Ligand code: SF4
């Protein structure tokens with residue numbers, strides 16, 4: 001899932017400086033399940049903002065709204081009729097949601113209240129680990145289902161670097177060496193031989209290196225468009 | 226009528242106590258039955274478990290002007 | 299939670315967690331007494347001052 005983290009209150013206060021009436025807009029999907037920007041977090045932030053601004057002697061009016069998904073027009077359109085009441089919208093959705101709001105509603109600016117960090121797996125309660133970088137050319141099929149792009153600090157494709165130490169990455173001792181994990185899994189399946197083939201350079205043009213990516217599915221498009 | 230008031234009476238902090246139904250709330254009940262004295266300005270909120278209390282409720286309490294919060298489980 | 303309070307500008311001492319069993323009536327009364335005393339020293343919730351008269355409950 002897309003994972004994010006709330007910005008510190010001080011940064012948010014700075015972003016909002018000058019605003020009198022603010023709508024804090026949450027998203028009911030990814031950022032709800034990572035506890036960064038769902039209805040509850042919207043309530044907490046709104047309450048914090050009301051108190052902080054009051055204590056700072058510039059009380060703001062802060063209201064709350066959480067939609068199912070901020071990244072789909074259908075879900076955000078109903079907000080339109082309320083929007084002209086506000087000086088600014090503070091979104092707790094990921095960067096996609098924030099931009100969707102800005103693209104859809106020209107009259108009012110939507111600012112980000114969270115830092116969108118990664119595509120992560122909640123490995124246990126309260127811990128999210130990055131698992132995918134959306135590289136555009138998935139190679140999990142050759143790495144026994146373990147991603148060296150997102151999980152190797154150096155994105156190596158042909159085995160570990162010299163810094164792999166007893167299964168731990170040299171860049172960060174809290175991170176397992178992903179090539180050790182891949183190797184162990186290959187042993188488990190008795191297919192170590194497959195890892196000995198040299199991988200040719202990855203086609204990074206399918207990732208960010210090729211510029212912003214776009215998918216067009218003509219089969220799904222509506223005729224008139 | 227007012228001559229019996231203590232001087233601190235000017236500020237009786239308003240405390241909200243979120244109390245677990247099975248522990249602290251029962252203890253508060255017992256305190257009442259035992260006629261124990263404790264500050265009258267506390268407001269007891271019965272919750273099924275003190276784990277039920279989340280930051281949002283606590284913030285709301287402060288927003289509404291409560292002076293202090295006790296979470297008792 | 300206490301860091302939330304500090305972010306806003308309220309003292310973290312305004313919150314306390316205590317543990318007790320249902321038989322601990324004396325401890326309950328004591329906890330309330332302690333908390334009242336502590337908050338009395340901190341003074342009123344500063345949000346109240348600006349709030350006006352709507353806290354009569
Ligand atoms: S706006 Fe972002 S967080 Fe919300 S559903 Fe869409 S992708 Fe997920």
Ligand code: SF4
Nearest residue numbers: 132133135138139147
């Ligand atoms: S190889 Fe690319 S698409 Fe596949 S999991 Fe890794 S980053 Fe994601």
